[in-house]
Amino acid sequence: MGRYTGPVERLSRREGVELFLKGERAISGKSALExxxxxxxxxxxxxxxxxxxxxxxxxxxxQRAKRYYGVRERQFRRYVDVASRxxxxxxxxxxxxxxxxxxxxxxxxxxxxxTRAQARQFVSHGHVxxxxxxxxxxxxxxxxxxxxAIAAGSPVREAALAATELTSAMPGWLxxxxxxLEGTVVRKPERSEIAAPVDEQLIVEFYSRR
Numbered sequence: 001m002g003r004y005t006g007p008v009e010r011l012s013r014r015e016g017v018e019l020f021l022k023g024e025r026a027i028s029g030k031s032a033l034e035x036x037x038x039x040x041x042x043x044x045x046x047x048x049x050x051x052x053x054x055x056x057x058x059x060x061x062x063q064r065a066k067r068y069y070g071v072r073e074r075q076f077r078r079y080v081d082v083a084s085r086x087x088x089x090x091x092x093x094x095x096x097x098x099x100x101x102x103x104x105x106x107x108x109x110x111x112x113x114x115t116r117a118q119a120r121q122f123v124s125h126g127h128v129x130x131x132x133x134x135x136x137x138x139x140x141x142x143x144x145x146x147x148x149a150i151a152a153g154s155p156v157r158e159a160a161l162a163a164t165e166l167t168s169a170m171p172g173w174l175x176x177x178x179x180x181l182e183g184t185v186v187r188k189p190e191r192s193e194i195a196a197p198v199d200e201q202l203i204v205e206f207y208s209r210r
Contacts, residue, residue, distance in 0.1 A: 058206035065198045092200030104138035110183040111167030112160040127154040149182035
């Protein structure tokens, strides 16, 4: 199954939390979730259903994380497998750290794009440099000390500069120079610095029962 190409604000309404898929609309409080509330989309959205099972809650949390980061199922499962093999931390926190340090997410976190989808497009079209070299893989994993920049002379620099105007606080694991459109991964992100609206323990439990 390919990437979802329908109305993205439906996904935020389906999950009941703001996934920031519409950039400026979400920041300005004009998203569909703000206007219509956390009612699931569709003609049956207002119907009161049964209380979800534990499995249902775990599945919903996994879906929420996938939609938040724009990752497909097979790729998401690979991240889970890698996180389960790491020994330096808790599996759920390791999973979120892996997702946060994806190149497309770092471009978004640095404020160079208004949405992760836009950041993914910047990367795949060759407008992003990592340590001075062009990288076109959105899932490219970054490590402490690496720099990320919008290429000089790139036609998206104007859009990237406009996106920086929407940026407020910068997470402590990143440093940025907005004038140069360049940022650095200072260290691995800690869980308290990851703003993802997910309960990673439910995701761990979902995959541990398979």
